[in-house]
Amino acid sequence: MATDETSPLLPNVESEEPARNQNTMSGTLFWRTGAVFGAAAVGLGAFGAHGLKKRISDPNKLANWSTAAQYQLIHSVALLVASNNPVAGTLFTAGMTMFSGSLYALTLDTERFRFLGPVTPLGGLCLMAGWLALAFGKRGAGLRWPRT
Template sequence: MSRTSPTPQPGESSPLLQQSRPPQQQQQKMTSLLFWKVGAVFGATAVGLGAFGAHGLKKRIADPAKLANWSTAAHYQLVHSVALLLASGNPVAATLFTAGMTMFSGSIYALTLNTEKFKFLGPVTPIGGLCLIAGWLVLAFGKKGGPPQWPRF
């Protein structure tokens, strides 16, 4: 006498019959969740750094151009943090946004605080800007175009 498992009928579901996610899907979910968290942390730090620039930095730096540069860096970081949240399911765009914010805003913050010490970062700023532009273009024309797929927590 042979034992066979019953064949599920259409519409039936059984925990024993459900398969776990393939490793590639699991990796994509983990990557999406990582970029989601990075975007949220970058957003929080943008607000904090923007507030510092508006209040604390004015006590240390009198040059209005430097204060405006700091404000620009915080603004771009905040806008692109939201873009990173939207792009969290697109690893190419998300990587470009992360690199772009780090290089663009990060170099401006450093140059504002100490231009002489961090002048080697001057060429990094436009590279960061190009990464931000590329991130938007990947969202527009990349393979994974369309509405975002929000990570599930």
Template sequence: MPTSHAISRVDEQTPLIAPPTSQETGPSSGASMSSALFWKVGALSGALAVGLGAFGAHGLKKRIADPAKLANWGTAAHYQLIHSVAILLAHNHPVPATLFAAGTALFSGSIYALTLDTERFRFLGPVTPLGGLLLIGGWVALAFAKGGPPPRWPRF
């Protein structure tokens, strides 16, 4: 099989995603420690979001009866999951990835804490909108990130 990405014949042995060439890997390709770190942060944040969402849907109902608080927990888990994917998408772009990671921690984290104990974590109330602004900033930064979407993604 030729080493280029052009595949002239498709059969059961043809990979769905072409493996990277030596020019696309290694330190000179833009792959960096921060890119790998953001990838791990995004993936672990996604796993945590699923776990916290499940806890909110099942275990938290035993501790909290207020439907508004339960809905807030669901919102926090929902935003965390969406922005975990955003971190994965932006892992090669440090500014938007940092904004997404920080915004997720502040936005979702403050909502989780306020849901569990509003009085104890009241000081986190102003942190929630700050986290939201960071999330918005992450999307704006991603829109203007150098290089745009990864080369194998469709461009619209």
């Protein structure tokens, strides 16, 4: 087998290192965000099931709170999977913040946070776009766990 004497014996890692570090840094950020959002979803869901029922009697508002917590928890896991896909990670983070956040606020005080009504569907669109970014992004981009 002939070898090319002009090619280096070791790959040029200097040119690849900044991109790898950037991907690892954003992957770690998305990983931590997904974990924190997941923990918050469990806490907010428990609050909705126990503490909120003492203050709000409208079953529709309680259902909205439950939906917000459920979507936040599901998409927190999706964010963990997408931690190395910056497009999907950004869309999931924005979508959870807008969708679940606006539902939480509207449940607590509909009149005060009425302006957030249009934000909820925008958050939903971001969540759907995050799934599409996973579907059509680089294969396997979301399957590598970030290194710390």
